[in-house]
Amino acid sequence: xxxxxxxxxxxxxxxxxxxxxxxxxxxxxxxxxxxxxxxxxxxxxxxxxxxxxxxxxxxxxxxxxxxxxxxxxxxxxxxxxxxxxxxxxxxxxxxxxxxxxxxxxxxxxxxxxxxxxxxxxxxxxxxxxxxxxxxxxxxxxxxxxxxxxxxxxxxxxxxxxxxxxxxxxxxxxxxxxxxxxxxxxxxxxxxxxxxxxxxxxxxxxxxxxxxxxxxxxxxxxxxxxxxxxxxxxxxxxxxxxxxxxxxxxxxxxxxxxxxxxxxxxxxxxxxxxxxxxxxxxxxxxxxxxxxxxxxxxxxxxxxxxxxxxxxxxxxxxxxxxxxxxxxxxxxxxxxxxxxxxxxxxxxxxxxxxxxxxxxxxxxxxxxxxxxxxxxxxxxxxxxxxxxxxxxxxxxxxxxxxxxxxxxxxxxxxxxxxxxxxxxxxxxx
Numbered sequence: 054x055x056x057x058x059x060x061x062x063x064x065x066x067x068x069x070x071x072x073x074x075x076x077x078x079x080x081x082x083x084x085x086x087x088x089x090x091x092x093x094x095x096x097x098x099x100x101x102x103x104x105x106x107x108x109x110x111x112x113x114x115x116x117x118x119x120x121x122x123x124x125x126x127x128x129x130x131x132x133x134x135x136x137x138x139x140x141x142x143x144x145x146x147x148x149x150x151x152x153x154x155x156x157x158x159x160x161x162x163x164x165x166x167x168x169x170x171x172x173x174x175x176x177x178x179x180x181x182x183x184x185x186x187x188x189x190x191x192x193x194x195x196x197x198x199x200x201x202x203x204x205x206x207x208x209x210x211x212x213x214x215x216x217x218x219x220x221x222x223x224x225x226x227x228x229x230x231x232x233x234x235x236x237x238x239x240x241x242x243x244x245x246x247x248x249x250x251x252x253x254x255x256x257x258x259x260x261x262x263x264x265x266x267x268x269x270x271x272x273x274x275x276x277x278x279x280x281x282x283x284x285x286x287x288x289x290x291x292x293x294x295x296x297x298x299x300x301x302x303x304x305x306x307x308x309x310x311x312x313x314x315x316x317x318x319x320x321x322x323x324x325x326x327x328x329x330x331x332x333x334x335x336x337x338x339x340x341x342x343x344x345x346x347x348x349x350x351x352x353x354x355x356x357x358x359x360x361x362x363x364x365x366x367x368x369x370x371x372x373x374x375x376x377x378x379x380x381x382x383x384x385x386x387x388x389x390x391x392x393x394x395x396x397x398x399x400x401x402x403x404x405x406x407x408x409x410x411x412x413x414x415x416x417x418x419x420x421x422x423x424x425x426x427x428x429x430x431x432x433x434x435x436x437x438x439x440x441x442x443x444x445x446x447x448x449x450x451x452x453x454x455x456x457x458x459x460x461x462x463x464x465x466x467x468x469x470x471x472x473x474x475x476x477x478x479x480x481x
Contacts, residue, residue, distance in 0.1 A: 072125040074345040074358065074400065076442050077289065077325040078313050078434030083119060083129045091117050092312045092322055093141035095194050095295040096124075103350075104169055106133065106144050106153060107294075111320040113137040116153055118170060123350055124299075124308075133173045134164055141294070143194035144169075147202045147218040152176075154204055159188035161204070163222060182206055182216060184227055189214075190255075194295070195241035197271060203228060207237035213252055215241075215271065229273045231266060238263070241271075242296040242307055242338065244331045249338050250275060251309075253292045258314040260287040267336040281309070282340045289313075289342055290434050291325035301353020307331060308348070309340055313433040323433040328355050344402060344440040345475075361402070361475035364389045369471075381467045383413070386458035389472055394447025399476065402442045403428065403457065405469040410436045413461015415469075419445050420454055439470075447474070 081089045091107025108114040119127040142155035153164040160179035166172040193205030202218040213231040236252035248268045254261040264278035291311030299306045307329040315321035330339045366379045373385025416425040428435040435441045447453045459467045
């Protein structure tokens, strides 16, 4: 049984509303109210502005760009070229011009412009990669601390290769390579003189445990691998695309940028960004799961929401044949009444777990919403983690009603502990 993905915008937060947190796996919208559609890309900073380029999953992989000054609110800047099927585009600036490099028919296609936004023209035809002219599957990008740019690729014969970009924008000699297995989606982070190479396994659109290798030089040798996250989490249902460094006045924060792909790499794919923990002595990178977080781009300090107002399932009403507190299936639901709202959009965390992630889905209804909303359509990590934040609109006062139910195959069951309502104006 499938649940309709239609929902009432009067109950679910939508439109051109400002973002207050990074919520990994959730549907992110731009300042125009549309879903952000920039996959396999990277973010570069120019002055106080961050520019994010990625492939459009809804427009045949043309390169789209967004800008932001806080990594939370992203302004759409449109297509940078009409070229279709340019996979994993990355911005670089190896000279006075601005460049976008991406995969086209398993070769590298470059574009160049005199400005960061717009005006990108194809720079010749797509080319193979030195020294052997091999074709490849993925494109990564890294700028070293000396200003040099390197393009990362994953060869069809399972070699991750690192090539320096020449000052004229062409692809230069191979600086290093990793021949340690079937890896793709490469990215590099440099911390205290150590280079960390992040890669994923080759499992199509299905997530897998991404790996980390380290080296004392861009030339290698690369040692490892280690897991970047607990293996069973499969990198929190994501695949690496880029590592972003925020060097603030109080702290330096490193950000993992990943794509949470749908089954075909299509428009239902979302984004997973998480802060990276670096252990210089062990030469490892690790990701801890945070359902909501943000970084101050000026100070580099990471913060999380304060504990919200908690509503326990023991105090809720259980409706349906089962009548068991905290247990929900296709024939029952839990109703939380007298939920206090601020009269606008708020984040509400639903604390629940499912007994079989592939057998069904949880859904919610807010106040008089007629068609329930599938939480999985709002957050691709729903069912993977016990805390699932959803941004909804609550009426002012304590008369809000939130219904929590489930739909799925026979035997599918959801265990819910409660919900937590946050005031976005409060933070640590």
